[in-house]
Amino acid sequence: MQNGNFLRNIWIIMKREFAGYFGSPVAYVFIVIFLLLTGFFTFYISNFFEAGQADLKGFFQWHPWLFMFLVPAVAMRLWAEERRLGTIELLLTLPVTVTDVVLGKFLAAWCFIGIALALTFPLVLTVVYLGNPDLGVIFCAYLGSFLMAGTFLSVGSMTSALTRSQVVSFILAVVACLFLILAGFAPVTAVLSGWAPMWLVDLVSSTSVLSHFASIARGVLDVRDLLYYLSVMIFMIFVNGVILQNRESA
């Protein structure tokens, strides 16, 4: 398989996915809900204006929790819908590899979430207008948020390949994402540190998106954090491909 074909196939599949997103209400509903919720949490729960600080901490701190629900909602249709409609039969009998298709669909969904994330730019403009924020930190936090969304998406894409029911896929993905968050959530690690050795606590919390997200969101771009996100994504996408190749029914 030549490289050119590989990239071309992925690109064609991404384009089709995008046409599908914007050909149905899914895309618009997702973007509007995402923007409304981030706005609500930032302004009413985190009290963005009253805090009197020119940063976006109060905005980014909600992302793991929002993505935990919203990303599986995007991911659940990736494969479950194809299986339900039967279109998977056409897709996987095209002269393209499973890798092409899995990556194409994943990247399309990730870009789509990226668009929703980019549409929060008025918040950045607001802090720039109001104060003098560290734009490097904000950029890092966006990157971290985007990577976290990709991680959740890879989990959701994998669970979506397991079933033809979008509901089942959604629930499995939410639970898996919840686990990925809670493993590093302070109250959970506190319970663990009461009796477990320190290395175990560290190990558990290092499997969490939360701890990796926290350090990126502070503006620390550590290779280990990037590696964490990328390795989870690659692993999940790989499992996704294996599931598809070993499926015994439509």
Added chain:
Amino acid sequence: MIEVRHLTKQFGNHLAVDDISFTAQKGEILGFLGPNGAGKSTTMRMITGFFPPTRGTVIIGGSDILSQSLAARGKIGYLPENAPVYPDMTVGRYLNFCAEIRGFSGTAKTQRVDETLDRCFLAGVRNQMVNTLSKGYKQRVCFAQSILHDPEYLILDEPTDGLDPNQKHEVRLMIREMSATKAIIFSTHILDEVDSVCSRAIIIADGKVVADDTPDGLRRRSAFHGSVVLTVTGAATDGARKRIAELQGIASVSVVESDGDRTTLRIFPDDPAVSVADRVIASVSRDGVGIDEVFVEQGRLEDVFREITTGK
């Protein structure tokens, strides 16, 4: 040529397809028949590479579907059962996607899409969303994607299912038109279709090939093949019947229906290949009995199908 070699598929304990082998040459339209659940769709899914066989393989024009999957799949056009199409796209964009992923670009791509739209009578719905189309149109859109890249091999799983009689006719015409340069395998429940379209038919039951013959050859297997059906009127039919039974080359005569002075007889010859109609007619007219209707039964595919697949 499509070469199906010892194809076997096992789902858990259930043997869905059991050692099926056959070939389909270019120029041939192969009808794929069998009761529901006989393994037709499973076989087609293995031929198109949708899932791997438990044992055996398929060679598509020299490319093995397992080891040279992409090359093999590139030569196939596939219409799956129930004709699935993405609902949230327009017809034009969908076919555009199919053309791109099949390697067409630029003007060649546009030309392909335009041609296929015309050919499948879809030009009028080009900019319509698929989910607003009727079943017949969806079927045609899916059919369109299967022939878009002018594949050498066409695998069609119930291509006329859910179409009205006119659309069925159109699809059959299209299949026949294309058959000169392609090998076509299509499954169907409609036995008339086999007659009007196929050059050969394979019947499978319980995952095994139970018949592989031309439609005429299949018909010849009917118990009624070559029998003469004769409807006579008048009072003296009993005598006429006895005299027919005594004629040379007649095995037996049975009464199909008797309604007042109209009687329908079925006359079985000793050898179905030798026509006895002449002799029967001559004998009846000698008796002065009026002939209402007479024809030589070719045998009905339905009867043969039932006999082969159920053993009754």
